[in-house]
Amino acid sequence: MSLLEAKGLFAGYGRIRVLFDVDITLEAGHVTALVGPNGHGKSTLLKALAGLVRARSETLEFAGRPLPRRASDRALAGLTLVPQGDRLFTGMSVQENLLMGAYRRNEPVDDLLAHVYDLFPRLKERRSQSASSLSGGERRMVGLGRGIMAGGALMMIDEPSLGLSPLLIEQVYEAIETMAGEGMSIFVVEESPKRIESVARSVLLMDSGRIAWKGDMSGFWQSDVAQQVYLGA
Numbered sequence: 070m071s072l073l074e075a076k077g078l079f080a081g082y083g084r085i086r087v088l089f090d091v092d093i094t095l096e097a098g099h100v101t102a103l104v105g106p107n108g109h110g111k112s113t114l115l116k117a118l119a120g121l122v123r124a125r126s127e128t129l130e131f132a133g134r135p136l137p138r139r140a141s142d143r144a145l146a147g148l149t150l151v152p153q154g155d156r157l158f159t160g161m162s163v164q165e166n167l168l169m170g171a172y173r174r175n176e177p178v179d180d181l182l183a184h185v186y187d188l189f190p191r192l193k194e195r196r197s198q199s200a201s202s203l204s205g206g207e208r209r210m211v212g213l214g215r216g217i218m219a220g221g222a223l224m225m226i227d228e229p230s231l232g233l234s235p236l237l238i239e240q241v242y243e244a245i246e247t248m249a250g251e252g253m254s255i256f257v258v259e260e261s262p263k264r265i266e267s268v269a270r271s272v273l274l275m276d277s278g279r280i281a282w283k284g285d286m287s288g289f290w291q292s293d294v295a296q297q298v299y300l301g302a
């Protein structure tokens with residue numbers, strides 16, 4: 070079942086055009102990766118879907134309904150963005166940061182919090198500690214946990230591996246794999262398809278603001294365009 074559908078999407082910053090005629094369909098319960106070199110518009114696409122960058126499109130539907138215009142309404146509709154970098158509240162504890170993810174929810178969030186702590190036991194151990202004292206990998210996990218706390222139907226994660234050591238990248242992707250195993254719908258930006266190939270089922274390749282290839286991860290490396298972009302063929 071398709072969870073998010075965008076057709077003919079254009080976006081940019083003022084007079085700078087970044088995305089051109091983007092068509093994407095994200096399936097529910099899948100991990101879809103958005104890969105491609107830096108500076109080609111991947112973050113802009115996530116922000117445009119989240120309502121944080123101005124965009125126009127022929128179709129923009131989420132769970133079968135047109136997406137509202139405002140970013141806060143999109144978040145309430147279940148579209149969660151975990152932005153690039155950690156963006157934690159460094160004066161707050163780990164738990165307070167996690168609870169910030171759920172600040173728009175009216176119902177009790179104890180179950181969600183317990184779920185985040187099951188997924189990231191290390192955050193439970195450090196729940197009272199200031200976010201400023203965490204390691205890079207732990208900070209990234211708080212970012213993911215805060216996204217889970219929003220309780221959305223689709224989690225869009227912008228380059229979770231950015232700036233982390235190989236070991237921490239592995240841990241972060243293990244966590245994303247566990248989230249995927251629980252049936253979460255995830256759209257993840259990653260510069261390197263190698264890092265995401267064991268987790269993602271579908272892949273979109275962005276090149277110069279356009280979707281240059283889309284399909285199953287299994288067919289990605291055989292595609293001419295992947296060979297040109299990543300192997301210099």
Ligand SMILES: Nc1ncnc2c1ncn2[C@@H]1O[C@H](COP(=O)(O)OP(=O)(O)OP(=O)(O)O)[C@@H](O)[C@H]1O
Pocket residue numbers: 082085087105106107108109110111112113114228
């Ligand atoms: N706030 C902004 N104002 C003007 N131009 C911007 C802004 N943010 C991004 N851009 C430009 O838009 C283009 C696409 O950037 P974007 O961040 O979406 O790429 P990306 O593929 O996600 O790369 P990265 O992983 O480095 O963020 C770049 O040319 C960038 O300079």
